[in-house]
Amino acid sequence: MYKFNFLNKINLEKLEEKKRNRFIKMIFLSSTSCLVLLLIILFLQSLNIGSSFNDAQDYQKRITDKSAAFRNGDFFKYKSIENAYNSALKRRSITSILNAIETSLDSTLILDNFLISEKGYELRFISRTSSSKSQLMSRVNMLKDEINGKLLRMGYINDKSEMNLLRSPDIKKNFDEFQYWVFDFGGDFKKPAPSKTQAPQPGSGSGLNLK
Amino acid sequence: MTDDSQKESKSIGRNIFAEGKSDLFKNKPDSGKKDAPSVDSSPKSFGRNIFSEVQKTPETFKTSAGNEDLKIIEKSSKRETTDKKPTADTSGSKRSKINAVHITKENVTFAQTTFDGVQYKLTNLQVMPIELPQITEENLLKDKEDPEIVIRRLQVEAIDKVFTRAGVSKKDPMIVSSLNGPNIIIRQLYVQNTPTENVEMELPRLVKSPFNELISRYEYIPLHSDGMNHDVLASIVESSTFFNALTLFNMSGIECQVLDIDKMAIVNLYNESVKPPKGTVSCIIDINNDYSHIIIIPSGNEELYIRNIEFTYSAFKKMLQKNRDISVAETEEMIRTRNFYDYITNAFEAETTENLNQHYSVKKYVRMQLLRELQKTFQYYSQQNQNKIPSKIYITGKALEMSKFAQFINKNTDIPCDKLDVTGFFNGDSTVLDYAGEKESIAYVAIGLALRYE
Numbered sequence: 084m085y086k087f088n089f090l091n092k093i094n095l096e097k098l099e100e101k102k103r104n105r106f107i108k109m110i111f112l113s114s115t116s117c118l119v120l121l122l123i124i125l126f127l128q129s130l131n132i133g134s135s136f137n138d139a140q141d142y143q144k145r146i147t148d149k150s151a152a153f154r155n156g157d158f159f160k161y162k163s164i165e166n167a168y169n170s171a172l173k174r175r176s177i178t179s180i181l182n183a184i185e186t187s188l189d190s191t192l193i194l195d196n197f198l199i200s201e202k203g204y205e206l207r208f209i210s211r212t213s214s215s216k217s218q219l220m221s222r223v224n225m226l227k228d229e230i231n232g233k234l235l236r237m238g239y240i241n242d243k244s245e246m247n248l249l250r251s252p253d254i255k256k257n258f259d260e261f262q263y264w265v266f267d268f269g270g271d272f273k274k275p276a277p278s279k280t281q282a283p284q285p286g287s288g289s290g291l292n293l294k
Numbered sequence: 295m296t297d298d299s300q301k302e303s304k305s306i307g308r309n310i311f312a313e314g315k316s317d318l319f320k321n322k323p324d325s326g327k328k329d330a331p332s333v334d335s336s337p338k339s340f341g342r343n344i345f346s347e348v349q350k351t352p353e354t355f356k357t358s359a360g361n362e363d364l365k366i367i368e369k370s371s372k373r374e375t376t377d378k379k380p381t382a383d384t385s386g387s388k389r390s391k392i393n394a395v396h397i398t399k400e401n402v403t404f405a406q407t408t409f410d411g412v413q414y415k416l417t418n419l420q421v422m423p424i425e426l427p428q429i430t431e432e433n434l435l436k437d438k439e440d441p442e443i444v445i446r447r448l449q450v451e452a453i454d455k456v457f458t459r460a461g462v463s464k465k466d467p468m469i470v471s472s473l474n475g476p477n478i479i480i481r482q483l484y485v486q487n488t489p490t491e492n493v494e495m496e497l498p499r500l501v502k503s504p505f506n507e508l509i510s511r512y513e514y515i516p517l518h519s520d521g522m523n524h525d526v527l528a529s530i531v532e533s534s535t536f537f538n539a540l541t542l543f544n545m546s547g548i549e550c551q552v553l554d555i556d557k558m559a560i561v562n563l564y565n566e567s568v569k570p571p572k573g574t575v576s577c578i579i580d581i582n583n584d585y586s587h588i589i590i591i592p593s594g595n596e597e598l599y600i601r602n603i604e605f606t607y608s609a610f611k612k613m614l615q616k617n618r619d620i621s622v623a624e625t626e627e628m629i630r631t632r633n634f635y636d637y638i639t640n641a642f643e644a645e646t647t648e649n650l651n652q653h654y655s656v657k658k659y660v661r662m663q664l665l666r667e668l669q670k671t672f673q674y675y676s677q678q679n680q681n682k683i684p685s686k687i688y689i690t691g692k693a694l695e696m697s698k699f700a701q702f703i704n705k706n707t708d709i710p711c712d713k714l715d716v717t718g719f720f721n722g723d724s725t726v727l728d729y730a731g732e733k734e735s736i737a738y739v740a741i742g743l744a745l746r747y748e
Binding site for chain 2: 085086087088089091094
């Protein structure tokens with residue numbers, strides 16, 4: 084039998100094309116289904132479906148432990164970081180001290196000089212008055228108590244390091260019936276101990292508690 | 295022209311094959327034995343033998359017909375052939391049914407067969423003629439449509455009807471059709487020193503296409519292979535023929551899986567019908583409306599040889615109509631009833647005018663386009679195949695509608711001639727077989743196409 088088929092090549096091409104299309108279709112369908120499945124899983128995860136309260140507690144505990152371990156172990160790993168932290172703690176607000184002094188003054192007193200260091204401070208006042216020295220001394224004592232009270236409330240000093248009179252009033256200048264008296268106060272700030280951080284306790288809110 | 299007519303007149307009433315004294319017919323088979331593979335060295339002498347006449351001037355034949363033969367003789371160069379084992383296209387061989395559709399400008403034919411492993415069964419046959427609109431004075435100027443488009447539309451309509459009547463889906467997984475027409479060349483080739491995968495690439499070099507190389511489609515079927523040497527049957531089809539067929543399938547919605555060649559369907563039909571013994575060489579004269587072939591089919595080591603001829607039913611009908619100056623219907627009636635041998639007699643010529651005989655010589659047409667082509671075919675084949683010529687001639691197609699055509703061929707070739715039986719080997723419903731017998735001149739190609747089982 085003699086059997087030609089002029090469609091052999093076309094049939095083969097069609098078959099190849101069919102196979103190719105089937106393969107592409109399979110790839111497309113499988114990748115699409117994988118993608119859809121992935122999206123579904125992510126969506127379900129975002130809804131926390133599958134997690135319980137105990138799991139959440141465990142997660143929180145693990146996060147807390149890790150945070151504490153990080154701060155104890157890693158956060159202060161380098162000394163320079165600790166120094167910077169401590170120096171920042173020691174820095175005091177001059178404006179708040181000045182504010183405490185200024186509010187204690189009256190019209191006969193002016194602040195002539197103010198020296199502050201890490202350890203202590205010195206204040207020089209000038210008083211213009213016609214009163215006697217004994218009267219002025221009583222006024223100076225009242226001023227010292229008032230300023231001490233304020234600094235004590237602000238936590239810059241404690242009972243053991245109260246501000247003292249370093250120099251008793253001396254007449255610096257006379258003008259008519261008034262005298263210009265000069266006297267100095269001084270004292271040390273209380274010594275703040277370098278603080279280390281503690282891990283936040285459960286329920287204490289976010290942030291750090293510094294001591 | 296005058297010389298030809300005088301020359302032809304000498305042969306009137308004689309058997310043109312009988313005086314075969316030439317070497318060509320020394321081994322001619324005995325015409326009295328059907329399908330006999332043996333040859334007879336003393337052919338019967340009934341009259342003049344057209345073969346011996348041509349044999350007298352072999353040089354003239356070679357030179358004058360050389361270029362023409364390149365176009366129409368589908369034959370390869372001589373080579374030693376080994377056992378030919380037809381390796382068929384197996385596509386569809388495992389299907390339960392084969393649906394074959396044969397489409398021409400005149401008919402659409404559908405045939406369905408089944409095979410039980412031993413015998414074929416013809417289960418369905420549908421023939422749908424295509425009636426071209428008759429040109430009348432009324433529609434002559436109105437109808438501006440291209441005739442080709444009209445035919446294409448009518449073909450599509452006929453295909454629809456045929457499939458509807460057959461009850462077969464156009465998307466059936468096994469539909470076979472064929473390419474037909476003159477622009478198909480088939481040649482048997484011997485390809486040497488070529489790997490199997492390169493055979494196809496070698497075809498354009500081995501077989502020169504009569505068409506433009508760029509618009510030629512090559513196909514081949516391996517017949518026998520011996521490592522690097524291959525015996526193949528190659529075909530060249532003009533692309534327009536191929537794509538016209540594809541366009542028609544697309545238009546009609548047919549999903550055709552197998553596209554064969556009608557000539558191969560006829561060869562397969564012959565093999566199934568005759569079942570020739572080994573060594574037999576037979577010939578089929580296939581006459582169609584627009585194209586005709588002479589097919590020499592071996593059943594041994596010889597080559598399959600197909601030659602296109604100009605003798606077609608439409609051309610013959612036209613020639614006869616002009617010669618007689620009669621209507622188409624009258625011409626067809628004449629072809630059906632009048633002895634074909636009459637057309638080459640002086641008595642037939644005397645029935646019309648000398649002028650018409652001169653311009654539309656039926657006798658000359660039959661002798662030159664049919665008998666001479668037959669002679670050239672046999673001569674060429676015998677030269678290429680150890681002086682073998684067909685032991686029997688079968689006629690198919692429109693030749694069956696020509697009165698006493700087989701007797702005419704028999705008388706002129708001295709070779710037994712008969713019509714090819716297209717239904718006898720089938721099993722099945724007698725109604726279908728009777729219908730197939732009735733339409734055998736039309737349905738034979740479709741039936742041949744449906745014989746694709748192993």
